[in-house]
Amino acid sequence: MYSGAEEVERTLNDNFLTDALRSSRSRELQLLQERLLALSGKFETPLRIFDIGIGDGYVPLRFEKKLLENIEQYIGIDNSPQEIEYCEKNVRQAGLVGKVKALEFDATNLDDLSFRKKLPLPFHAVICTYFTPGNFRPDEIKLEWDARGRIVPYPKSVLEPNTKFQKVFSDAYDLLGSGGELILGSTYIDSPATRIKQEEFYKNCGMHAITSENDTFTATQEGFWSQRFTEERIFSYINWVVREDIKLVPIGTDSFSRMVVVTKS
Template sequence: MAMYDNANTVEKSFNLSYISEHLIQAQWAEFIELKKVITEIYNAKKSPITILDIGIGNARIPMHLCGIKEIWEMIELYDGTDNAQACIDISNKNIADYKIENKVKVFLFEATELYKIQKKYDLVICTWFTPGNFYPTNFCFETYKNADKILNLTKNEKFDTVFKNAYNLASLGGELLLGACYIDNDSTRLKQEESYNKMGMTVITSLEDTFTATKEGFWSQRFTIEKLYNYLHFVDTKKIVITALDTYDYAMQVRIKK
C-alpha cells in the first residue's frame, strides 16, 4: 500500500489545518527556488520546457505555477506521477478545476519503475520532502518500534534506484531537482515528530534514527550532505548544487544537473 492510500493520511496531508508552520514555509521556500530553476532552464533552452513531477500529490505545484503567467508560459507540458490512486483522483479534480488539462497530465505509476518511461524531460522534480519517502522494501512498520537494532541508512537501495532512473529521464542540459529534503539533526527530528503528532499519527522511531516513521505507515528520511553525495554516486559532485531553504537547518533543495 502507498503511504497516501488511506483516507485519513490524504485528508490531513493536504489540509493546512493539520500542517505545521515549518512545513508550510518549506512549501513556499521550495516553490520560490523552483521558479528560479524553471526560468534558468527556459532561458538556456530559449523555448518552453517540459517537466516531470514525481509524487505529484494533489497537484499543488502546477496549481500555483499556473497562477503566474510569466512562469506558466515557460512550460510546454507538465506530467505528474503518483503511486496512490487517492492522490491521482485529487490531482485530476484540481487540474480540472484550474482548467489546466491542456498542459498537465497525471499517471498512476510506481517511482521504482521510472525506467519504463520512454521520454526525456527538461526538468524532473520531486518536491516537498517526497525524496525522503522512499523507504527500504523490507522495512516493517508493525515491528520496528520493538526492534533490537537501529536501521542503518548508509545505503538506501530504493532511493538509489528511484533517483538514478529519475536522473536518466532528464534531457541533456536539463536537471533533476529534489526539494525540499529534511536536514538530519535533532532539531529537525523534533519538528518532524511534532508534525506527525499534529496529524494524529503515532511516531515509532527514536532519537537514534535518521528517519521518522509512524505506526500509520508514514516514513520520511533526513539527509546529510555526505549521505546525499553517497546516494547520488552516479553523478559528479560538481554537478550537484545544494541550497538552504531556511536559516535554521531544517530543509534544503538539491539540484543535480545533466
C-alpha cells in the first residue's frame, strides 16, 4: 500500500494530523467504545474482537479499563511487518499480552480456511478503523502519473462496485456470530471539502497528491490510496445484507467522516 515505512509511520503519528483528522480519530474511538460496551451488555459475555488493520495497536491500547475488562480476546491483522512489530512491543509495554494479539496477514485473504481454523470463531465484533476501509484499491487502478503529475486514466467501472472492498468485508462479515457487528470505524464522506482536507493531511505527511476533483479517491506518488463514499455507495457495496441492517453514524458535525455498522441477523 505504501512505498516505505516512513509514510506508514507519519499517517499514524498524531504530530502529522490535521485538526479534522485529529477530531475524527478521537470521536471515532469514543463511538467505537460505546458500541463495544453495548455489545458486551447485549451478549452478557466478554467480547471476541477481530481488527482489520491493527497498525501499531492504537485502538486497543486506548480502550478504557471498563471495556478492556469486557474483552476476552482481541485479534488484529496487518499486512505491514513493521506495524506488527510496533504493535507487539506496545502490547507488551501495556501489559496486554494474552488479551491483544497481532498477526501479519493480508485482509484480502480472509476466506483462507487454514487461517480461519486458527481463529476463536465466531467473533462478536469485526472492526476496521481510522479510514482503513477506504484503502482497498482495485488492481486495475495503477498508482502512476503523467507529465502533469496526475494519475493515469483508469476504468471508472472498477469502483462501481469496488469488488476488493466487497470481498474483504463480506469475508469479514462471515467471521461474526448472529447479532455480531461489522464496524467500519471511520470512512471519508465523498465531498469537495473532504477531498481538500485529505490532501492537506497527505501534504502534512510529505506526500504528493496525483488525483483531482474528478476522482472519488485521493492517491499520492508515495503509494497511498484512500476512497471516499457517498451513502448510496456504502449501501451498494455492502450488498450481502438488507439495507435495514446497515446503520450510518456521523462522526462529528462537519460532514467529514462517518461510521458504518452492519449487524449480522
